Amino acid sequence: MNQRKILVVDDEQNIRDIIGEFLGELGYQVSVAVDGLDALEKIQDERYDLYIIDVYMPRMGGLELISRLKEMQPLAVIIVTTGFSSIDVAIRAIRTGAFHYLTKPIQPEELIKVVESGLGHAQELYESGSEEQGIPVIPGVKSSELLLLRGFNEEQSRDFMDIGVLISYSKGSPIPLGDDLGSMILVEDGSVNAYYNGSLVETLKEHDVWGEETFINPGSVFTGLSAQTDAQIRHFKRRKIMEFFTYNDETLTKRYMINLIQCIYMKWRRSCFRIGLYSGFNMDNPTGK
Helix, strand or coil: CCCCEEECCCCHHHHHHHHHHHHCCCEEEEEEECCHHHHHHHHHHHCCCCCEEEECCEEEEEEHHHHHHHEEECCEEEEEEEEHHHHHHHHHHHHHHEEEEEEECCCCHHHHHHHHHHHHHHHHHCCCCCCHHCCCCCCCCCCCHHCCCCCCHHHHHHHHHHHEEEEEECCCCECCCCCCCCCCEEEECCCCEEEEECEEEEEECCCCCHHHHHHHHCCCCEEEEECCCCCEEEEECCHHHHHHHCCHHHHHHHHHHHHHHHHHHHHHHHHHHHHHCCCCCCCCCCCCC
């Protein structure tokens, strides 16, 4: 059984040591960072199941770190820590995406309860992705493609990928969605921001798919995309996808349709969790009483 990974970010060494040692004794794999900039460096190389972040720190404080972290990992589960006199700041952090807050001095029983609750959220978010769907690994095909192409053999997967057109985009460039290039895209390298009415709704990473619902409803493009970094994007035209299935048996078409519905459902679940996290929704106390 893999240890759950937790990153503790606090500029006070005694706080880092106490939380780290306490959670380590409970069996968690704990890493520490001295401030927001230090945390960002660690996040570049490692993904954690839970983040415990102090509000007030030098160089980069907790609120800015939460904002940066949410851009990189929109579903990151974050607990903020603060003094009792700064509880209003903790509430602001929750409204911008934190899961919960702890006031200092932190009580062990409360720490355990909030950490277990946060990790429960993280597990639900993880299970909403394709990793928990029992999808087999196809050599050379990345994980996020697998749900869309589940049931395809290796040759069919290769042929499907070949109907897409690979285009390079520089950082900040808009990525068109529509009939000219195709409204479904696969991020092969880099990261992409998805916007709705000017608001960031998703950050796509390598091997993420976007716009697959347009195969069912051609007029369903409601978002705009922009390259967060230099990116390699494979565009798929709806017409090309339909032609692909014209030359394959009906069973493969049905598999693809089932996979499409599954993909859309998974994104809906992630959106529900994200809305809950951003609004400070507490699964243990949904009424807020």
